[in-house]
Amino acid sequence: MPSPKARNSAGGGGGGGSIGGGVGGNSGRYEFMSLSRSAPPSGLQRQGSDPTTARLRAADSPTRRRGSGSSTSSTGGQQLPEEDCMRLNPSMIGIALSSLLAIDLWLSKRLGVCACEESSWGSVRPLMKLVEVSGHGIPWLVGAAYCLYKSDSAAGQEVMLNLLMALVLDLVLVGIVKAVVRRRRPAHNRMDMFVTFSVDRYSFPSGHATRAAMCARFLLAHLVLAAPLRVLVLLWAVFVGFSRVFLGRHNVTDVAFGFFMGYCQYNLVEALWLSPLMLQSMMGQLE
Numbered sequence: 001m002p003s004p005k006a007r008n009s010a011g012g013g014g015g016g017g018s019i020g021g022g023v024g025g026n027s028g029r030y031e032f033m034s035l036s037r038s039a040p041p042s043g044l045q046r047q048g049s050d051p052t053t054a055r056l057r058a059a060d061s062p063t064r065r066r067g068s069g070s071s072t073s074s075t076g077g078q079q080l081p082e083e084d085c086m087r088l089n090p091s092m093i094g095i096a097l098s099s100l101l102a103i104d105l106w107l108s109k110r111l112g113v114c115a116c117e118e119s120s121w122g123s124v125r126p127l128m129k130l131v132e133v134s135g136h137g138i139p140w141l142v143g144a145a146y147c148l149y150k151s152d153s154a155a156g157q158e159v160m161l162n163l164l165m166a167l168v169l170d171l172v173l174v175g176i177v178k179a180v181v182r183r184r185r186p187a188h189n190r191m192d193m194f195v196t197f198s199v200d201r202y203s204f205p206s207g208h209a210t211r212a213a214m215c216a217r218f219l220l221a222h223l224v225l226a227a228p229l230r231v232l233v234l235l236w237a238v239f240v241g242f243s244r245v246f247l248g249r250h251n252v253t254d255v256a257f258g259f260f261m262g263y264c265q266y267n268l269v270e271a272l273w274l275s276p277l278m279l280q281s282m283m284g285q286l287e
């Protein structure tokens with residue numbers, strides 16, 4: 001498989017000079033024609049050094065593909081792996097991803113209206129920072145620990161203990177994904193956040209969004225709340241997510257994935273749910 005870098009440089013050299021140039025318009029046609037003119041009949045090995053060429057040729061000659069009927073195609077004594085004929089799809093996925101990322105960066109920059117005091121909505125930045133604190137890990141951990149300590153019913157203690165476990169699990173999982181993906185925060189972000197870990201210099205996914213989605217599901221499932229309060233919990237979660245982009249902390253995709261991840265994390269919490277029976281046996285083992 002050609003690396004995305006190799007693919008891009010091949011597309012650029014073909015006359016397009018951009019990712020879009022290889023798929024449509026005049027540059028796309030130019031690339032296509034120049035290939036059919038210049039490629040020698042037994043030039044398959046040379047195609048290997050130019051992934052775009054190989055891709056276009058594979059797409060250009062369906063008869064060559066259909067003729068083989070096996071996992072490889074034979075042309076002039078050379079074997080063309082079936083894999084070569086499938087390279088069009090990954091390149092389309094690459095283009096789609098690049099386009100999505102470009103839209104993401106553009107939209108996130110436009111929506112970063114509270115990124116600093118001088119921004120268009122800079123005056124509401126303090127309010128956004130308040131929303132930020134409401135979704136931060138520390139108030140949630142302290143709040144859950146306090147409720148656990150104060151709770152006098154077994155059911156209340158069970159729920160609060162599981163909430164604590166969920167919050168720790170969230171910090172660990174988000175930390176792992178951030179450390180693996182290592183996407184930098186938007187350039188317009190000011191790193192003036194309240195207590196962070198070292199992985200929090202990375203932005204994908206938004207830890208506030210995962211926590212908001214997971215905690216909202218948790219509260220809606222385990223607390224008996226009146227309808228207006230349930231709506232408020234949902235609105236809070238959504239607003240925490242939006243505030244990440246408004247503050248310039250995150251790109252839109254960081255928050256969207258954060259919501260998705262937090263939603264899924266709740267399923268994991270349910271699967272790992274610590275029941276009183278389990279707790280008793282754990283306590284017994286400790287004693």
Ligand SMILES: CC(C)=CCC/C(C)=C/COP(=O)(O)O
Pocket residue numbers: 136137138141171193194195196197200202203205206207208209244249
């Ligand atoms: C120090 C503790 C307990 C939690 C850190 C919480 C935090 C700062 C998460 C980063 O959130 P974003 O990824 O949304 O910026």
